[in-house]
Amino acid sequence: xxxxxxxxxxxxxxxxxxxxxxxxxxxxxxxxxxxxxxxxxxxxxxxxxxxxxxxxxxxxxxxxxxxxxxxxxxxxxxxxxxxxxxxxxxxxxxxxxxxxxxxxxxxxxxxxxxxxxxxxxxxxxxxxxxxxxxxxxxxxxxxxxxxxxxxxxxxxxxxxxxxxxxxxxxxxxxxxxxxxxxxxxxxxxxxxxxxxxxxxxxxxxxxxxxxxxxxxxxxxxxxxxxxxxxxxxxxxxxxxxxxxxxxxxxxxxxxxxxxxxxxxxxxxxxxxxxxxxxxxxxxxxxxxxxxxxxxxxxxxxxxxxxxxxxxxxxxxxxxxxxxxxxxxxxxxxxxxxxxxxxxxxxx
Numbered sequence: 001x002x003x004x005x006x007x008x009x010x011x012x013x014x015x016x017x018x019x020x021x022x023x024x025x026x027x028x029x030x031x032x033x034x035x036x037x038x039x040x041x042x043x044x045x046x047x048x049x050x051x052x053x054x055x056x057x058x059x060x061x062x063x064x065x066x067x068x069x070x071x072x073x074x075x076x077x078x079x080x081x082x083x084x085x086x087x088x089x090x091x092x093x094x095x096x097x098x099x100x101x102x103x104x105x106x107x108x109x110x111x112x113x114x115x116x117x118x119x120x121x122x123x124x125x126x127x128x129x130x131x132x133x134x135x136x137x138x139x140x141x142x143x144x145x146x147x148x149x150x151x152x153x154x155x156x157x158x159x160x161x162x163x164x165x166x167x168x169x170x171x172x173x174x175x176x177x178x179x180x181x182x183x184x185x186x187x188x189x190x191x192x193x194x195x196x197x198x199x200x201x202x203x204x205x206x207x208x209x210x211x212x213x214x215x216x217x218x219x220x221x222x223x224x225x226x227x228x229x230x231x232x233x234x235x236x237x238x239x240x241x242x243x244x245x246x247x248x249x250x251x252x253x254x255x256x257x258x259x260x261x262x263x264x265x266x267x268x269x270x271x272x273x274x275x276x277x278x279x280x281x282x283x284x285x286x287x288x289x290x291x292x293x294x295x296x297x298x299x300x301x302x303x304x305x306x307x308x309x310x311x312x313x314x315x316x317x318x319x320x321x322x323x324x325x326x327x328x329x330x331x332x333x334x335x336x337x338x339x340x341x342x343x344x345x346x347x
Contacts, residue, residue: 032056032057032058032085033056033057033058033114033115033165034057034058034059034060034110034112034113034114034115034165035049035052035057035058035059035060035113035114035115035116035117035267036059036060036062036106036113036115036116036117036158037049037052037059037060037061037062037117037119038062038063038091038093038117038118038119038120038151038154039062039063039119039120039121040059040061040062040063040072040119041061041063041064041065041068041069041072042072042235042236042256043233043235043236043256044119044172044230044233044235044256044259044260044263045061045117045119045120046072046075046076046256046260047256047257047259047260048117048119048260048263048264048267049061049076049086049117050076050079050080050082050260051080051260051261051264052115052117052264052267052268053076053080053082053086054080054082055264055268057114057115058085058086059085059086059087060086060087060089060106061073061086061087061088061089062089062090062091062102062120063088063089063090063091063120064090064091064092064093064094064120066088066090069088070088072088073086073088089102089105089106090102091120093120093145093146093147093150093151094136094137094142094145094146094150095136095137095138095150096138096145096150096153096330096333096335097137099150099153099154099157100153100157100335102154103154103157103158104157106158106161107157107158107160107161110161111161111164112161112162112164112165112167113158113161113162113164113165113167114162114165114167114168115167115168115169115170115267116154116155116158116162116167116168116169116170117170117172117263117267118151118154118155118169118170118171118172118206119172119263120146120147120151121146121147121172121202122142122143122146122147122199123143123197123199123240124143124197124199124240125239125240125241126239126240127142127143127146127197127199128142129195131191131193131195134191134192134195135189135191138329138333139189139332139333140188140189140329140333141187141188141189141190141198143197143198143199143202144188144198144201144202144205145188147199147202147203147206148202148203148205148206148209149188149205149326149329149330151171151206152209152326153330153335153346155169155213156337156344156346157346159217159221159223159344160344162221162223163217163221163222163223166222166223167223167224168223168224168225168226168267168272168273169210169213169223169224169225169226170226170227170228170263170266170267171206171207171210171225171226171227171228172227172228172229172230172263173203173206173207173227173228173229173279174199174200174203174229175229175231175281175290175293175294176199176200176203177200177203177204177206177207177229177309177310177313178200178290178309178310179200180200180201180203180204180310180312181200181201182201182204182312182318182321184196184198184201185201185205185321185322185325186325187201188201188325188329189329189332204310204312204313204318205322205326206227207227207277207279207309207310207313208312208313208315208318208319208322209319209322209323209326210225210226210227210277211225211276211277211313211314211316211319212319212320212322212323213225214276214277215316215319216339217344218276220341220342222274224272224273224274224275224277225277226266226272226277226278226279226280227277227278227279227280227309228262228263228266228279228280228281228282229279229280229281229282229286229293230259230262230263230281230282231254231259231281231282231283231286231293231294231295231296232249232252232253232254232294232295233253233254233255233256233259233282234246234249234253234254234255234256235256235259252295253295254282254283254299258299258301259282259299261299261301261302262280262281262282262299262300262301262302262303262305264302265280265302265303265304266278266280266304269304271304278304278306279306279307279308279309279313280300280304280305280306281293281300281305281306281307282299282300282305283295283296283298283299283300283305284296284298284299284300284303284305285298285305286300286305286307287305287306287307290307293307335347
């Protein structure tokens, strides 16, 4: 079985066990917790991976651009003064086949996984909008598949390893989920003319499915599922915008290193252990108004600022609908998911 033989210590909550080469400690390699971080070549993912490594994690970086792999690893080790065990593996979230190969590679080398950080994503400006490019090779909207559906598939494939470690899944979401229209769920497999972005829908689906994953697997598998809305952050996700807009955004939005502090806290906090899914925010005051979920003068940094996501995101009926639609989309691509209440199978 994939989860057999787990010998690693539990997820290091707030005060991780020092490990050799990371914090000056001498714990054996088998004791180091393991984290997978998607979209780690830049932005929040880059800094979250580096900060987690500084807290004692071995890191697997999942990124699409393998040509940048060595450069990213070198930059991360220089920035964070790391000597961590860090792997850079190819992961194209616009391809279910790539997701499966990535997960299979991890399962072939590891028997457990402490943390899955689903960070990679596109926004409307960086997603392909031309009719002939909107859908992936799997027939799914590229943005929706990248932001949500491939991360769901990755979570299902890695769930046995997360179960072995009683681990945690943290998804980086957005306040824009509040503007999503649940009626657009059926658009994920359709070409839209004119183009209509499914960014908000992808983020709504993330939060709703975290609740559904908790309902289905939280107690049985002992895995926690949480989401973090970092708010407005100056990252590479804005690369499709004009230079002057990117410059303006850089003057008012927090930087990705600061935003990553909140994500890392969500990954390691005691408050996230054995509990229902939480929705944490990157800015202080977010709990007072959803306006502050996008921006306030004060970044949350390592504070846990919790608020309630939208009513749709908390609706069990929508969570079930998103789940069924997702399973149908995966099945249409030749991927079958079955769960008998005890064992999960993804073939």
